[in-house]
Amino acid sequence: MRIVAINSSMRKGRTYELLNNVVSKLPYDSEIINLKDYNIKFCLGCENCLKRDKCVINDDMEFLMNKILEADGLILSSPVYIENVSGLLKTFLDRTCKWYHRPPLLGKPVLLVATTAGSALKSVLNYMEKVVISWGMKPCGKIGKKISEKREVNERDIEKFIKALENPNSREYVGLIRLMRFQVQKAMAKNVIKIDKEYWRRTRLLEARYFYEIKADPLSQLIAASFGKFLSNKIGENVAQNSLNLD
Numbered sequence: 008m009r010i011v012a013i014n015s016s017m018r019k020g021r022t023y024e025l026l027n028n029v030v031s032k033l034p035y036d037s038e039i040i041n042l043k044d045y046n047i048k049f050c051l052g053c054e055n056c057l058k059r060d061k062c063v064i065n066d067d068m069e070f071l072m073n074k075i076l077e078a079d080g081l082i083l084s085s086p087v088y089i090e091n092v093s094g095l096l097k098t099f100l101d102r103t104c105k106w107y108h109r110p111p112l113l114g115k116p117v118l119l120v121a122t123t124a125g126s127a128l129k130s131v132l133n134y135m136e137k138v139v140i141s142w143g144m145k146p147c148g149k150i151g152k153k154i155s156e157k158r159e160v161n162e163r164d165i166e167k168f169i170k171a172l173e174n175p176n177s178r179e180y181v182g183l184i185r186l187m188r189f190q191v192q193k194a195m196a197k198n199v200i201k202i203d204k205e206y207w208r209r210t211r212l213l214e215a216r217y218f219y220e221i222k223a224d225p226l227s228q229l230i231a232a233s234f235g236k237f238l239s240n241k242i243g244e245n246v247a248q249n250s251l252n253l254d
């Protein structure tokens with residue numbers, strides 16, 4: 008089992024320390040990647056990755072994205088900077104834009120880690136969760152630490168992550184909001200970019216109710232599926248009327 012842990016602080020400070028603490032508790036081969044050691048340029052917004060599946064920038068992003076693709080699990084971390092993730096992490100996330108369109112990490116476990124002087128711990132962890140869910144990942148816990156706190160990482164912090172890694176076929180319960188977000192991604196994939204639709208068809212996501220096998224209550228599934236159909240029709244009409252296709 009191979010775990011990739013990403014530190015997005017510009018220093019090996021508190022976030023790195025917490026990440027190291029998490030990694031030391033895991034019974035797996037783990038690698039901490041300090042993003043600051045890599046060449047990561049800003050996204051140019053050219054949409055080439057979306058339309059042609061190829062980024063025009065030559066830097067270390069492909070290497071880093073492959074590291075995540077090849078890992079069995081991911082630990083993603085950030086310090087809180089001005090109520091948000093670090094600029095370095097945001098720059099990294101912007102460059103993964105094609106993963107929102109063509110999610111490649113279906114059901115792969117992810118653990119989220121953040122540190123702060125005091126504010127925004129919850130919102131930053133929630134933001135990171137939103138991003139990794141859109142990549143198709145299975146969120147398996149959040150570890151947040153204020154700098155005034157003394158607490159060490161404990162078994163409970165990492166048990167869900169370990170369980171998911173050990174039992175890849177275990178089904179988690181997914182609620183309405185996540186089911187609906189999946190439907191939004193699907194509706195876009197169906198109607199806007201040709202290679203997205205091909206990808207969603209090839210990976211059988213087009214007919215799926217979620218990125219991977221889950222448990223969900225029937226009413227939520229019904230609401231999400233109906234919403235998905237409605238949204239897909241609306242986007243389809245809009246794209247046709249305004250020639251919005253990004254092919």
Ligand SMILES: Cc1cc2nc3c(=O)[nH]c(=O)nc-3n(C[C@H](O)[C@H](O)[C@H](O)COP(=O)(O)O)c2cc1C
Pocket residue numbers: 016017018019020021022023086087088089090091122123124125126127154
């Ligand atoms: C540029 C910058 C912005 C920060 N913004 C916030 C903030 O909005 N709220 C907060 O509580 N702490 C803030 N902090 C404190 C950091 O979140 C905290 O010190 C964190 O543990 C630093 O992690 P590091 O040692 O891994 O770099 C900020 C620190 C820096 C350097």
